[in-house]
Amino acid sequence: MARTAPTSIELVADGIRLEVVTAGAAVRRLVLTDEEQPVDVVLGFADPTAYGTGLDYLGATIGRYGNRIAGARFTLDGAEQRLTPNENGNTLHGGAEGFDQRAWDVVEQDDRLVRLALHSPDGDQGFPGALDVTVTYSLGPNLVRIDYAATTDRDTVVSLTNHAYFNLDGDASGPVDDHELTVSADAFTVAGPQLLPTGELRDVTGTPFDFRRPTRIGDALAADDEQLVLGGGIDHNLVVRGSGLRHVATVRGTSGRTLVIESDQPGVQVYTGAHFDGTVVGTxxxxxxxxxxxxxxxxxxxxxxxxxxxxxxxxxAGDTYASTTTWRLGRED
Known part of the structure; x- marks a missing residue:
């Protein structure tokens, strides 16, 4: 049976146009419009029915828990919680049927804002508590703001994120090796087998994860380091300096286009997309x-x-999860 395309929502502000789809509350396009030719700087599926299928997480809202949970289990207040495993016996990005595969409801919308909502029942993928979640995309001039909120009726764990892949030279321009990356991080969480954290926080000095100054991504990937072998490149959590809404990362393409990311979260997963093999066709x-x-x-x-x-x-229970991330687009000539 043919899959049904999700609803598409287009938001517009000075300099940018954002397309969001209801499947996975995902970003499909982020187009810079103040160019001789408009350029899309995120990767997206050409076929909109690919959203919600669990393929590659392109632009999706990730939950209940972004990244990996070892052994698909954890203990909360003395009670073991068993989750659905979906990667080497571990839970990745919320489990076998994460939030990226759900049909989200549009609850508010205008030209510059869309709020999408999802109800996750108690026991969903093994997580305790019924969780009500919203993600809000709002635009300003050359700015995308993402606000997450969640409430639960039982104590649980939550970590929400967005899985957009950026290419500031345009989504069809090839590898991002020549992009320069800066990250406000002095340490990273060391990965062991299956890219699970060992618990060690390691100083980035002398490692391929030292992005405290602008660093060509290809140069970082060329380093001789066992962590890069484990990740097939960079697929690591960096420990963001400071607290509150602050600078996380700056990316600069060969075009001179820049992306500045701010967030209130303690970490940022830098993933250089080693798995793409030509089977996904972009927009x-x-x-x-x-x-x-x-x-x-x-x-x-x-x-x-x-x-x-x-x-x-x-x-x-009774508390509210709230988090904000912003993407600011610009240019350095």
Missing amino acids: SGTAYGARAGVALETQGFPDAPNHAGFPSTVLR
Whole structure:
């Protein structure tokens, strides 16, 4: 039976146009309009029915828990919670049927804002508590703001993020090796087998994860480092300096276009898209090869429910999870 295309919502502000689809509350296009030729700087499926299928997470809202939880289980207040495994016996991006595969409801919309909502029942993918979630995309001049909110009727864990892949030279322009990346991070969470955190926070000095100064992504990937071997490139959580809504990362393409990301989350997963192999065709009609885009997922730490030393991702009944991430587009000539 043919799949049904999700509803598409287009938001417009000075300099940008954003397309969001209801399947996975996903970003499909982010078009810079103040150009001789408008350019789309995120990767998106040419076929809109690919959204919600669990393929590649392109632009999707990730939940209940972004990144990996070891052994598809964690203990909360002395009670073990067993989750649905979907990667090597672990839980990745919320489990076998994460929020990226759900049909979200549009609850508010105008030319510059859309709010989407989702109800996740108690026990969904093994997570305790009924969770009500909203994600709001709103635009300003050359700015995308993403606001997440969630409430629960039982204590649970939550870490929401967006899985957009960026290519500031345009989604059809090939690998992002020549992009320069800066991240406000002095440490990263060391990965062990299956890219699960070991619990160690390692200083970035002398490692391929030192992006404190603008660094060509291809140069970082060329380093001789066992962590890069484990990740097939960079697929690691960096520990963002400071607290509150602050600078996380800046990306600069060869075009001079820039993306500045701010967030209030403690970490950012930098993923250089090694898995793209030409099977996904983008909105421009071009097949995406390895490193066609870089994902910068603002997040709680991976596997935090199993590491007492990591920032807590517990949401208590009666409390509200609230998080903000912004993407600001610009140009350096």
